[in-house]
Every structure is written in C-alpha cells, then in structure tokens.
Amino acid sequence: xxxxxxxxxxxxxxxxxxxxxxxxxxxxISENISSSSLIGKIRETNIGHPMVVEKHLKYYxxxxxxxxxxxxxxxxxxKYSLIKTGMEIKPVGRLKNGDxxxxxxxxxxxxxxxxxxxxxxxEYCIVVNSLGxxxxxTRIGCExxxxxxxxxxxxxFLEKTQIxxxxxxxxxxxxxxxxxxxxxxxxxxxxxxxxxxxxxxQDLTYDLTESKVIRFKxxxxxxxxxxxxxxxxxxKSSMGMIE
Numbered sequence: 001x002x003x004x005x006x007x008x009x010x011x012x013x014x015x016x017x018x019x020x021x022x023x024x025x026x027x028x029i030s031e032n033i034s035s036s037s038l039i040g041k042i043r044e045t046n047i048g049h050p051m052v053v054e055k056h057l058k059y060y061x062x063x064x065x066x067x068x069x070x071x072x073x074x075x076x077x078x079k080y081s082l083i084k085t086g087m088e089i090k091p092v093g094r095l096k097n098g099d100x101x102x103x104x105x106x107x108x109x110x111x112x113x114x115x116x117x118x119x120x121x122x123e124y125c126i127v128v129n130s131l132g133x134x135x136x137x138t139r140i141g142c143e144x145x146x147x148x149x150x151x152x153x154x155x156x157f158l159e160k161t162q163i164x165x166x167x168x169x170x171x172x173x174x175x176x177x178x179x180x181x182x183x184x185x186x187x188x189x190x191x192x193x194x195x196x197x198x199x200x201x202q203d204l205t206y207d208l209t210e211s212k213v214i215r216f217k218x219x220x221x222x223x224x225x226x227x228x229x230x231x232x233x234x235x236k237s238s239m240g241m242i243e
Contacts, residue, residue, distance in 0.1 A: 018144035018145045018146040019096055019144065019145040020143060020144055020145070021093035021094065021095060021101055021138075021142065021143055021144060021145055022093055022094045022095075022096075023092065023093050024091055024092065024093055024094050024100075026060035026061070026062065026090050026091055026163075027060060027061075028058055028059070028060050028165060029057075029058070029059055029060060029061070030056075030057070030058050031055065031056075031057040031058075031059070032055065032056050032057075033053060033054060033055040034054055034238060035052045035053075035054050035219065035235060035238040036238035038052070038235045038238075039235050039236065039237065039238060040234065040235070040236075041234065041235065042224065042232065042233075042234055043232070043233055043234070043235070044230060044231065044232040044233075045175055045230065045231060046175070046229060046230045047175055047176065047177050047228065047229055047230065047231075048174065048175070048176070049174065049175065050172045050173065050174050051172075051173045051174065051175050051186070051221070051231065051233065052172065052173045052219070052221075052235065053170065053171070053172045054170070054171045054172070054238075055168075055169070055170045055171075056167075056168060056169050056170075057162075057164060057168045057170075058164065058165040058166075058167050058168050059162040059163055059164045059165055059168065060090065060162070060163055060165070061160060061161075061162060061163075062088055062089060062090040062091070062102070062160075062161055062162070062163045063088070063089050063102060063128070063132075063158040063159065063160060063161060064086065064087070064088050064089075064158070064159055064160075064161040065083055065084060065085055065086060065087040065088075065089070065157055065158060066085060066157050066158065066159050067085055067155075067157040068082055068083065068084055068085050068157075069082070069083040069134075069154055069157050070082050070083070071083070071124075071137050071148070071150065072148075072150070074139055074148055077111055077112055077113070077119075078109050078110070078111060078112075078139065078140065079109065079110045079112060080107075080108075080109050080124060080137065081106060081107060081108045081109070081110075083107070083126065083157070084106065087104050087105075087106060087107075088104055088161060088163055089102035089103060089104035089107075089126060089158075090102060090103065090104065090163065092125060092142055093125070093142060093143075095127065095145055095147075096145065098130065099127055099128060099129050099130065100127075100128050101125045101126070101127055101128075101138065101142055102125060102126045102127075102128055103123065103125040103126075103142050104126075107123055107124050107125065107126070108121055108122065108123055108124065109121070109122050109123070109124045109139075109140055111140070122140050122141055123141060123142060124137050124138050124139070124140060124141070124142065125137065125138045125142035127147055128158065132156070132158060132160070133153075133156050133158075134150075134154070134156065134157065134158055135149060135150055135153050136148050136149045136150050137150075164193060164194050164195060165193075166193050167193070168192070168193055168194075168195065169190065169191060169192050169193075169195075170190070170191040170195055171188070171189070171190050171191075172188070172189050173186055173187070173188055173204075173216065173219075174186065174187040174188075174189065175230075175231045176203075177228050178226050178227060178228050178231075181207075182207065182208045182209050183205050183206065183207050183208070184205070184206050184208060184214075184223070184226055184231065185203065185204070185205055186203075186204040186205075186206070186214075186216075187201060187202070187203060187204070188201060188202040188204060188216065189201045204216065208223060208226065212224075213236065218237060218238065219235065219236075219237055219238060220235075220236035220237045221233050221234070221235055221236065222234045222236055
C-alpha cells in the first residue's frame with residue numbers, strides 16, 4: 001500500500017510541475033439559410049427532395065473519431081479508456097506550441113496500484129497538431145502539458161464535424177408527387193436542435209385546377225410544370241422564418 005501511495009503522489013507531482021494548458025472554449029458559429037435569396041428564380045426538384053429549405057444553425061467545430069484507438073498505459077499504472085469510433089471531441093485547451101487539446105465524454109484514465117487495485121479515475125485529453133492529426137494524450141487530467149507521445153503515431157482517426165447547439169432548426173418543403181386529379185402533395189418538416197429527427201411534420205395537398213400559385217405560411221410558390229416525378233416552380237415570397 002505504501003508503494004501505491006508513492007506512485008500516486010509521484011503522478012500528482014509530475015502533473016503539478018508541468019506547464020499549464022491554456023484553456024479555450026469552442027467558438028460558437030451561426031449560419032442562416034433563407035429562402036428569400038431564391039425569390040424569382042426558376043427551380044426544379046424531384047419527388048422526395050426538398051423544394052425549399054430554411055436553416056438557422058448554431059454550432060461549434062469539433063472532431064469525430066472514425067476508428068477505434070487504444071492509448072498505451074503509462075508506467076504500468078495508468079490505464080486509458082478506448083477512444084471509440086463515433087466519439088465527438090471538442091477543443092478545451094491550447095499548448096504552448098499552439099497545438100490543441102481535445103476532450104470528450106468517455107475519455108478516462110484509471111490509476112492502479114501494484115496489485116491492480118484502482119486508486120483513482122480521472123479524465124484525459126487528446127492532443128492534435130495544426131494538421132488535424134492526433135499524436136498523443138495528456139497523462140492525467142487536461143490542465144497540464146504532461147503529454148504522452150504515441151509511438152508509433154497512428155493513422156489519422158479524426159474527421160472534422162459540427163456539433164449543433166440548442167436553438168438550431170431547419171424547415172423544409174418536400175415534393176411528394178401528383179395525383180391524376182391534378183393535386184400535388186407536399187410534406188412540411190421541422191427539425192430542432194441536433195436535427196437528428198423531425199420534431200414536426202405536416203402533409204399538404206394543393207389542387208392546381210384552382211390555382212397555379214400555392215401558399216404555405218407566408219410563402220407563395222408558382223407551379224410552372226409538374227408530374228409525378230418532378231416539379232418546376234418559382235418562389236414568389238419567402239417562408240419568413242429567417243430574415
């Protein structure tokens with residue numbers, strides 16, 4: 001037990017003597033796509049595809065893991081959790097040389113004693129260079145430049161991704177075909193926050209024998225040509241969700 005305490009204390013001392021990592025927060029980016037830019041333009045789309053899309057996105061750039069990677073242990077007492085495919089990691093700090101430190105849920109290191117008993121469980125972070133290549137991990141925690149360099153360096157297992165924030169939304173009108181009675185079918189869908197699933201949808205039908213101009217909310221669309229495979233149209237006014 002005394003040896004275990006010494007090993008644990010040595011790890012804390014090493015971390016405390018290292019240069020502190022400069023903390024950073026992910027930069028939130030806003031992106032708007034409005035149908036107002038399409039007013040007066042002739043457009044054509046096939047069945048099952050969007051006629052109109054409006055988006056208001058708030059996100060920060062991060063990385064997604066494309067292949068599993070297992071960091072090696074340290075001094076035989078640190079055991080690092082598997083970096084799993086699909087895991088998303090976000091920037092949390094910057095090293096003195098400019099490289100970025102990324103953290104994510106599930107990145108943990110277990111400090112064990114000589115008999116394999118668990119002394120503590122902490123987080124660790126992945127270090128990525130300016131080319132977007134991961135090449136090491138922090139030994140314990142994400143606060144100090146106590147870095148373990150991976151050798152050999154693995155193939156790059158990261159790809160850039162966008163992590164959407166609360167308040168993001170997307171709205172779209174999808175062409176869904178035409179009946180023999182000259183009635184066209186359109187689906188309206190709303191997506192919120194992570195946009196993974198539609199939060200609301202509505203089936204719409206319009207009789208073109210009554211008018212070639214159809215309306216949804218504040219949007220007017222003039223139908224120029226239509227069949228069961230595609231529709232050609234002009235947007236007369238925007239949906240009005242984003243300005």
